[in-house]
Structures are given as C-alpha cells and as structure tokens.
Amino acid sequence: MITGQVLFDGFVNGLVIGLLATGVVLVHRCTRVVDFSVGNGGLIGSGLFALLVVKYGLPWALALPIALAAGTLFGIAAELLVIRRLFAAPRAVVMVATIGIAQVALLIAVAYPHIDKRGATYPVPWSGTWHPWDGLRVTGPQMSVLVAVPAAAVLLAWVLDRTALGGAVRAAAGNPDLARLSGINPKLVSTAVWGGAGLLSTLSLILISGRHGSVHDLTQLGPGTLVRALAAAVLARMTSVRGALLAGTVLGVAEAWIKFHFLDETGLFELVLLVAVLAGIVVIGRRGGRARESDEAAVVAPHLAKRPVPPGAPWWLRNIDRFGMTALLAAGLLLPLTTGLASRQLLFTTGLALAICAASLTMVTGWLGQVSLGQMAFAGLGALGAATLNRGVILDLGPLGWVTVRGMVFPVAVLVAACGTAVLAAVVGLGALRVRGLMLAVGTFAFAVACEQFLYRKRFFSGDFGSAVPFPRSTVLGVDVTGQRAYYYLVLIVLVAVLAVVARLRGSGVGRSAIAVRDNADGAAAYTIAAGRVRVALFALAGGIAGLGGALLGGALQSIPWGERYFLANDSLTLVAIVVIGGQGSVAGPVLGAAWVVGLPALFPGNAMAPLLVSGIGLLILLLYFPGGLVQPGHALRAALIRRYAPAADTAPARPGVAAVPRARRLALLPEGPVLATRDLRVAFGGLTAVDGVSVEVHRREIVGLIGANGAGKSTLMNAIGGYLPATGTVALLGNDVTRLAPHHRAARGLGRTFQSARLFPELTVRETLCVALESRDRSPLAATALHLPHTFRAERARRAAADDLVALLGLGRYADTPIGELSTGTRRIVELGGVLALDARVICLDEPTAGLAQRETEAFAPLIREVRRELGAALLVIEHDMPLILSLSDRVYCLDAGRVIAHGTPEAVRDDPAVVAGYLGTDRRAIDRSRAAPAVTPAAAPAAAPTVAVT
Numbered sequence: 001m002i003t004g005q006v007l008f009d010g011f012v013n014g015l016v017i018g019l020l021a022t023g024v025v026l027v028h029r030c031t032r033v034v035d036f037s038v039g040n041g042g043l044i045g046s047g048l049f050a051l052l053v054v055k056y057g058l059p060w061a062l063a064l065p066i067a068l069a070a071g072t073l074f075g076i077a078a079e080l081l082v083i084r085r086l087f088a089a090p091r092a093v094v095m096v097a098t099i100g101i102a103q104v105a106l107l108i109a110v111a112y113p114h115i116d117k118r119g120a121t122y123p124v125p126w127s128g129t130w131h132p133w134d135g136l137r138v139t140g141p142q143m144s145v146l147v148a149v150p151a152a153a154v155l156l157a158w159v160l161d162r163t164a165l166g167g168a169v170r171a172a173a174g175n176p177d178l179a180r181l182s183g184i185n186p187k188l189v190s191t192a193v194w195g196g197a198g199l200l201s202t203l204s205l206i207l208i209s210g211r212h213g214s215v216h217d218l219t220q221l222g223p224g225t226l227v228r229a230l231a232a233a234v235l236a237r238m239t240s241v242r243g244a245l246l247a248g249t250v251l252g253v254a255e256a257w258i259k260f261h262f263l264d265e266t267g268l269f270e271l272v273l274l275v276a277v278l279a280g281i282v283v284i285g286r287r288g289g290r291a292r293e294s295d296e297a298a299v300v301a302p303h304l305a306k307r308p309v310p311p312g313a314p315w316w317l318r319n320i321d322r323f324g325m326t327a328l329l330a331a332g333l334l335l336p337l338t339t340g341l342a343s344r345q346l347l348f349t350t351g352l353a354l355a356i357c358a359a360s361l362t363m364v365t366g367w368l369g370q371v372s373l374g375q376m377a378f379a380g381l382g383a384l385g386a387a388t389l390n391r392g393v394i395l396d397l398g399p400l401g402w403v404t405v406r407g408m409v410f411p412v413a414v415l416v417a418a419c420g421t422a423v424l425a426a427v428v429g430l431g432a433l434r435v436r437g438l439m440l441a442v443g444t445f446a447f448a449v450a451c452e453q454f455l456y457r458k459r460f461f462s463g464d465f466g467s468a469v470p471f472p473r474s475t476v477l478g479v480d481v482t483g484q485r486a487y488y489y490l491v492l493i494v495l496v497a498v499l500a501v502v503a504r505l506r507g508s509g510v511g512r513s514a515i516a517v518r519d520n521a522d523g524a525a526a527y528t529i530a531a532g533r534v535r536v537a538l539f540a541l542a543g544g545i546a547g548l549g550g551a552l553l554g555g556a557l558q559s560i561p562w563g564e565r566y567f568l569a570n571d572s573l574t575l576v577a578i579v580v581i582g583g584q585g586s587v588a589g590p591v592l593g594a595a596w597v598v599g600l601p602a603l604f605p606g607n608a609m610a611p612l613l614v615s616g617i618g619l620l621i622l623l624l625y626f627p628g629g630l631v632q633p634g635h636a637l638r639a640a641l642i643r644r645y646a647p648a649a650d651t652a653p654a655r656p657g658v659a660a661v662p663r664a665r666r667l668a669l670l671p672e673g674p675v676l677a678t679r680d681l682r683v684a685f686g687g688l689t690a691v692d693g694v695s696v697e698v699h700r701r702e703i704v705g706l707i708g709a710n711g712a713g714k715s716t717l718m719n720a721i722g723g724y725l726p727a728t729g730t731v732a733l734l735g736n737d738v739t740r741l742a743p744h745h746r747a748a749r750g751l752g753r754t755f756q757s758a759r760l761f762p763e764l765t766v767r768e769t770l771c772v773a774l775e776s777r778d779r780s781p782l783a784a785t786a787l788h789l790p791h792t793f794r795a796e797r798a799r800r801a802a803a804d805d806l807v808a809l810l811g812l813g814r815y816a817d818t819p820i821g822e823l824s825t826g827t828r829r830i831v832e833l834g835g836v837l838a839l840d841a842r843v844i845c846l847d848e849p850t851a852g853l854a855q856r857e858t859e860a861f862a863p864l865i866r867e868v869r870r871e872l873g874a875a876l877l878v879i880e881h882d883m884p885l886i887l888s889l890s891d892r893v894y895c896l897d898a899g900r901v902i903a904h905g906t907p908e909a910v911r912d913d914p915a916v917v918a919g920y921l922g923t924d925r926r927a928i929d930r931s932r933a934a935p936a937v938t939p940a941a942a943p944a945a946a947p948t949v950a951v952t
C-alpha cells in the first residue's frame with residue numbers, strides 16, 4: 001500500500017519541476033525557442049550558493065540573493081550576448097545556441113573551486129523535520145520547497161498579470177508584430193524573460209540540490225532535471241504557465257507512485273516520461289500547434305550554402321569537391337601512421353566513429369532543419385545491440401517459450417544492430433515528426449534520457465556485465481581487425497561509405513525533397529512531396545547510421561561504457577555541437593567537427609573543462625561569427641573560384657520548341673463536366689467563417705477568375721481546394737472526390753498550385769527546384785539511390801535534362817544555378833509556373849500571380865498564363881487584384897465577399913454587377929474605370945509570350 005508520505009515527497013519534488021517548467025514555457029511563449037539551457041543555467045547560482053555558504057562561511061540569507069542574482073545575470077548575459085544577436089535567425093539556430101549556453105553554464109559550474117569538506121551537505125534554511133500530522137514528515141529541504149515555490153508562483157503571476165512588464169511579455173507572446181506596433185520593444189521583453197528564466201532555474205536548482213543533499217556532483221543534476229521540466233512544459237502545450245506548474249506536480253507524484261510500485265525497474269519513470277512527451281507532442285500537433293515557416297529552417301543562411309559548379313566550368317573546378325575529399329581521405333589514411341601508441345589509435349578511431357554518428361545528424365539537422373538530441377542514444381543502442389547479437393541471447397517470448405539467438409559474427413552483428421536502430425528511429429520519428437517546428441528535439445531528448453536510465457540497463461543489453469559490456473572484435477571478410485590500427489582502417493572505410501551515401505542523397509531527389517520540405521512544406525506538397533514520409537524515411541536512415549557509428553565505437557572501445565560516456569543525453573548535445581562546428585548539411589562537416597571536438601581536448605589531456613570549452617564556447621562562437629561552420633571558408637573560396645573562372649552564362653535559347661518538355665500525362669483524357677468543383681465548402685478559424693458554403697466550378701481549358709476585397713476568403717478557398725486547410729463540403733478534381741486526400745495526393749492527381757508569397761525553396765537553385773517538381777513523374781527511391789544503383793543515375797540524368805528544358809523554355813538560363821532565395825519576386829513567380837509545367841497539372845490554382853511585380857512584369861504575365869494553359873491543356877483558377885488583367889484573362893469570374901460568392905458569370909457581367917460594385921469595385925473607382933478600358937483579349941488573340949521580359 002502506497003503511503004501518503006511517498007506521494008507527499010513526490011508532490012514536493014514535482015513542485016520544483018513545475019517551477020522550472022514555467023521558465024521553459026515563458027521563454028517558449030516569447031521567443032518560440034525550446035530552452036535547453038534551463039537545467040544547466042541554474043547550476044551557476046546553485047553551485048555558487050553552496051560555495052559561498054559551505055566553503056566561505058557566508059550566512060545563507062546573504063548568499064541566497066547573491067546566488068539568485070548570479071543566475072539572473074547569467075540569463076540576461078546569455079540573452080544579450082547570444083540570443084539577441086540571433087534575433088532574426090531561424091528558431092532551430094537559436095535552440096542550438098541554447099545547447100551551447102547550457103555547455104558554457106556547465107563549464108562555469110565545473111570551474112568553481114572545489115569544496116573539499118567531506119560529507120558536507122547542501123545548505124538549506126531549515127534543518128529540522130516537522131510532523132504536521134501523524135505519519136507525515138516534512139524535512140527542512142522540503143519545507144524550503146513548500147515556502148519558495150508557492151511564493152515564486154504568486155510573484156510570477158503578479159508580475160505577469162499586474163505589471164507593465166508582464167503586460168508587455170503577454171503581448172509579445174501573443175503577437176510579436178502587433179506588440180511592436182504598440183510600442184513594446186520585443187528585445188527588452190526577451191531580455192527580461194531570459195533574466196526571469198535564469199532566476200527561476202537558479203531557484204529550482206537550489207531547491208533540487210537541497211533535496212539531493214550533498215554539495216558534490218551537483219553538475220550531474222542537469223539532464224534528469226531538464227527532461228522532467230521539458231516534459232511538464234510539453235504537457236502544458238508549451239503555452240500555459242499555470243499548466244506547467246500543475247503538470248510538474250502531477251509528474252512528481254506519478255514518479256513517486258511508479259518508483260514505489262516498480263522498485264526494481266530503474267528508469268521506468270523516464271520511459272513513462274518519453275511516452276508522455278510523445279503523446280503531448282501529438283496533442284500539440286492536433287490542436288493546431290503548427291510552427292511558423294521560419295521555425296524549421298536552414299541553420300546555414302542560403303548565401304553560405306554550397307553553390308553548384310556550372311557545367312561549363314574548367315575540369316579542375318568541376319572536380320574541386322573531389323580534390324577536397326581526396327585530401328581529407330589522404331589525411332585519414334596517413335593519420336594512424338604518425339604514431340605507434342595504441343591509445344592514440346583508439347582516439348583517432350573514436351573520432352571517425354563519432355563522425356559517422358555526426359553524419360547521421362547532418363541529414364536531420366542540415367537538410368530537414370530539425371534538431372535531434374537523441375542521436376547518441378541510437379548510437380548507444382547500436383553498440384549494445386551489436387554486442388548482444390555478437391554474444392547471443394536467450395529470449396523469453398512468454399507463452400511462445402524461449403528462443404535462443406546464436407551469437408553473430410562481429411560485422412553481421414554491427415549491421416543487424418544498425419538496421420534495428422533504423423526501425424526504432426522510424427517509430428520515434430512517427431511520433432515526434434508529426435508536429436512541425438522543434439518538437440523533435442524535445443521528443444528525442446526524452447528518448448535519450450529514457451535510453452540512459454531504462455533501456456541500456458535492461459538485461460537484454462547489459463547482461464550481467466554491469467556498466468561495461470564487452471564487445472570483442474574479430475574478423476571482417478577474413479581480415480583480422482583485432483589490432484587497433486586495422487580496426488581504424490575498417491572504421492575509415494565505413495565512414496567513407498557513409499559519406500558517399502550522404503553526398504549521393506544530397507545530390508539526388510531525396511536530399512532536394514528534404515530541403516524543400518524544410519523550407520516550405522506546403523510548397524513541397526504542391527509538388528507532390530509527402531513531408532511526413534520524407535521526414536520519417538530520412539530520420540530512420542539517420543537512426544540507422546547513428547546505430548552503425550555507435551556499434552563501431554563500441555567495437556573500438558571493446559567494452560561499452562553505457563552509463564558513463566559517449567552514449568548519454570549530454571553526448572547527444574555534443575554531437576549537435578560537432579555538426580554545427582563542422583558545417584551543417586555539408587558532407588565534410590561531420591569529419592571536421594569531430595576532429596575539432598575530439599582532437600582539440602586531446603591536446604590537453606586530463607583537463608575536464610577542455611571538452612566543454614571546445615564544444616560549448618566553440619559552438620557559440622561559430623554560430624555567431626561563422627554560421628557556416630569550419631567548412632565556411634572552404635565554401636567561400638569555392639564560390640570565389642566559381643565567380644572568377646566560371647561566371648554564369650546565359651545559355652537560354654531565345655524560345656525553344658515546347659515539345660522539348662517531356663510530358664507524362666498531358667494527353668490523358670479529361671472527363672466530361674467540370675474539372676474542378678467545390679460544393680458547399682466551409683472553412684472556419686475559431687469564430688470567423690472565412691469561407692462560407694462556397695460552390696465553384698472550373699471547366700476544361702477555362703480560366704476562371706476569383707476576385708474580392710482583401711480578407712474576402714479567396715486564398716482560404718484556394719487552400720481548402722488544395723487540402724492545406726481542414727474544410728467541410730466536397731472538392732471534386734477531374735470528376736473524382738478528393739475531399740479526404742492530403743495536399744500531395746491532390747497534387748499527384750493533377751492539381752497545380754502557386755502561392756501568393758512565391759517563397760518556393762530559398763536554399764535550392766532554380767534547376768533543383770524544377771527537379772523537385774519533376775519528382776512527381778518519377779520519384780527518387782531512397783534505398784536504391786543510397787546504394788548508388790545504376791538506374792537511379794539514369795533517372796537523375798533524365799530529371800536534370802527535363803529541368804534544363806524547362807529552364808530554357810522559360811528563359812531562366814542565367815539563373816539555373818542561383819538559389820531561389822536570391823531571385824526577385826518576378827523570377828520566382830516564373831519558376832513557380834515552371835514547377836506547374838513540370839507537374840503536368842490539369843487544374844492550376846494561381847494565387848495572385850502578379851503580386852509584388854512591377855506593371856511591366858504584370859503585363860508580361862497574362863500571355864505567360866495563357867501559354868501555360870495552351871501547353872498543358874489545363875484549366876486555371878486565378879486569384880488576382882489587378883482588375884484589367886483578370887477581367888481580360890478570364891472566361892468566367894467569381895466574386896467573393898465575406899466568404900460567400902456574391903456574383904459569378906462573364907467578366908463583363910461580374911464587373912457591372914451592383915453587388916460587386918458596391919462590395920468590391922466600388923471601393924476604388926479607378927479600378928472600375930481601368931477595367932472598363934481594358935481590352936477584352938481572347939485567348940487566340942493573345943500576343944506571343946516573352947517570358948524573359950518578366951525576369952528581373
């Protein structure tokens with residue numbers, strides 16, 4: 001029977017976790033960043049408190065404000081020196097920066113003078129025990145919690161609800177742009193929030209350390225505390241401060257209950273936390289916790305990304321990447337020959353294995369723009385799994401009886417374990433990747449802690465070996481790899497193979513699709529790319545590669561220290577540092593990053609601070625000053641050489657025959673009746689019905705205009721047609737009901753779409769963007785591409801040739817290798833049309849195709865749109881504010897007002913409709929006059945398009 005005392009103890013622990021979680025929620029609400037420094041950040045003040053009281057004999061009442069002030073100042077300093085400088089950066093970057101801040105905090109705490117009093121206890125104001133009623137005991141540290149947490153919560157509520165600062169914080173959290181307009185300085189708010197979070201985490205860590213008892217090993221409190229606070233914050237949907245406090249308390253009680261009932265199952269609670277976090281993430285996703293576009297973004301700005309070498313460049317420039325990689329390989333081959341010391345060889349091998357693990361993160365962070373904080377957990381499971389398979393196991397399958405798995409030879413065990421971690425990563429990814437934004441980081445961090453505390457400890461993995469599981473090496477394909485140097489070369493070969501896979505995937509449709517999904521998931525869906533599938537497939541592959549790297553690392557060590565180093569949650573943070581330091585998304589980055597993080601501390605043997613220094617401070621310096629990482633100077637040199645020796649040439653023929661564009665489905669028969677029809681479509685945002693029972697039809701080869709005042713619901717209607725928004729009513733495409741289909745399925749059935757913002761995929765070049773659209777015809781298979789199978793090279797060549805034809809057709813020759821992010825709006829809009837051509841769309845929705853264009857460009861666009869219709873034989877639904885353009889272009893027009901169709905018919909009829917004049921055109925007399933003056937151009941009489949005119 002569980003006692004009240006156990007639950008009470010859990011309640012008190014939970015109060016502190018809840019307090020820490022409020023800091024996480026505050027920071028997230030104001031800056032949309034998950035703050036990973038919240039655990040370690042508090043160590044500065046909590047360590048100082050112990051130091052001042054125990055070592056220097058200060059009274060606690062004096063030391064406490066000093067410690068709290070130190071923690072607050074650290075929060076403020078972190079904001080001023082790091083966060084503020086990354087104000088405009090993607091949130092993924094800022095989150096990675098918080099990992100650097102956490103490392104720096106740990107570094108400072110480790111650097112504190114040693115408290116050499118043996119058995120000294122952590123200072124608490126009250127040392128007695130109380131018995132408020134029979135059977136309940138309240139200790140001194142618990143009394144501190146019972147006093148401090150409610151006091152802090154009341155103070156926080158008062159500051160948030162009653163003070164000007166609190167009002168500013170709430171306003172900035174609700175709508176930063178509106179807050180800025182009403183005179184609130186978001187930077188000041190951010191500083192205040194970070195200071196407040198520093199104060200809360202210092203207080204929490206002081207209270208937790210009091211419960212911990214000893215003044216030693218305080219730095220160990222970081223990850224366990226952090227994961228509980230993050231879990232509470234996720235359960236509070238990252239938005240509710242009060243909810244965070246409540247969730248923390250519930251978790252504390254749950255932990256006490258679980259630990260009481262399952263005393264033998266160490267780490268079971270961490271497993272429950274993982275499940276709770278994943279469930280919380282799914283709920284956040286369901287409740288519309290969609291991230292803003294900028295959340296998952298390239299951690300490297302597009303201008304720092306590697307440029308493709310133009311095909312006309314001299315041979316040495318075309319092969320410059322090969323030279324670089326050959327030089328790295330030569331260094332790798334020669335390295336073990338520089339020393340005969342086995343310990344050095346082991347160090348080098350460790351670096352290579354970590355580079356393999358980091359290469360897995362390159363795909364997740366560099367391409368998907370997501371941050372995984374669980375890669376070293378996959379590595380740990382790979383290592384322990386391989387060791388288990390190597391020695392053989394007897395499995396208890398319950399009613400099915402016992403199964404004996406005979407030991408596998410070393411290389412087979414490594415490969416099977418890697419496949420196992422890939423499957424596991426797919427499962428974790430299915431939960432955590434459902435929500436866009438940065439929730440993967442939280443989910444994978446919880447996974448890392450659950451592995452460390454629960455999975456690694458299972459007898460299946462650790463057997464009876466305690467904290468060092470043996471993993472002896474043997475032979476690989478008949479070659480003896482028991483020697484340190486031979487094993488080094490084996491790991492080098494695997495690293496080269498992994499990097500070859502990564503490089504091949506990045507240059508293929510798989511890498512392009514991943515970057516497209518990251519930069520603009522809706523845009524990718526419009527090109528038939530299923531974001532979820534791309535994310536989960538790459539995350540699974542990354543999990544497999546991490547497992548492979550981990551198994552090889554285990555083989556290098558020959559005895560897996562699962563509870564001590566390499567495979568812990570903190571090591572996953574270090575892996576993120578390796579990737580950022582090396583250069584995100586770059587193939588050489590993991591190698592350079594691993595060389596930095598493993599190699600530099602080796603120059604200072606025995607110094608516990610060196611690893612933290614190179615990964616923590618190194619991470620921050622690189623993020624702030626060299627966001628491209630160590631490969632950045634190389635990329636800059638490469639770009640300079642390209643500018644100097646291969647300037648972009650306009651290779652576009654003036655106007656090649658459009659027949660050059662291969663078309664897959666152009667000749668497919670269109671059904672009778674409308675090609676697009678909506679019935680009673682309705683979309684509501686909370687209380688606002690943006691589209692209110694709209695039924696529209698678009699017939700074969702028709703251009704239908706959609707007009708209406710700002711906010712009338714035109715874009716919302718188009719988004720509902722595309723499946724980007726949940727709607728009631730039906731949508732039929734080419735005679736088939738597509739109401740229940742996801743956007744990428746609708747696109748695959750012939751629905752093309754361009755967006756008002758024409759964002760496309762900023763990091764991809766024009767040619768790459770068109771290749772993404774061409775994936776709709778022939779998708780790049782992940783496994784076959786990774787394995788370099790010949791047919792994937794043929795398919796890739798065909799795709800590039802088709803993209804080049806489109807580039808030529810649209811007169812985009814000189815922009816073919818330019819990243820989209822560097823193009824003008826007009827050029828981006830032409831690339832978007834190129835994408836629609838690549839799709840072979842049968843029904844095309846254009847959302848304000850001339851928005852942001854100069855009048856001259858707008859005039860060139862009408863013929864281009866007609867040309868697209870002629871080319872594809874498609875029907876178009878076009879939203880446009882330019883009345884002369886839309887009235888001259890359209891065969892029929894619908895006018896929307898407040899989400900309803902108020903008129904439809906021929907352009908002339910709609911233009912003269914009294915409701916349209918009163919509700920829309922009447923607002924701008926000149927618009928009517930201009931539209932009356934507009935010549936009613938028939939499609940047949942349209943002038944030949946001169947698309948290059950619009951390219952500016």
Ligand SMILES: Nc1ncnc2c1ncn2[C@@H]1O[C@H](COP(=O)(O)OP(=O)(O)OP(=O)(O)O)[C@@H](O)[C@H]1O
Nearest residue numbers: 685688690708709710711712713714715716717756
């Ligand atoms: N994601 C959203 N959340 C809440 N409200 C939204 C959202 N998107 C649109 N709205 C609201 O729905 C209404 C219709 O917006 P919509 O963008 O469809 O209008 P529109 O006719 O396309 O306007 P514009 O010509 O300015 O693009 C507006 O009141 C808008 O504020």
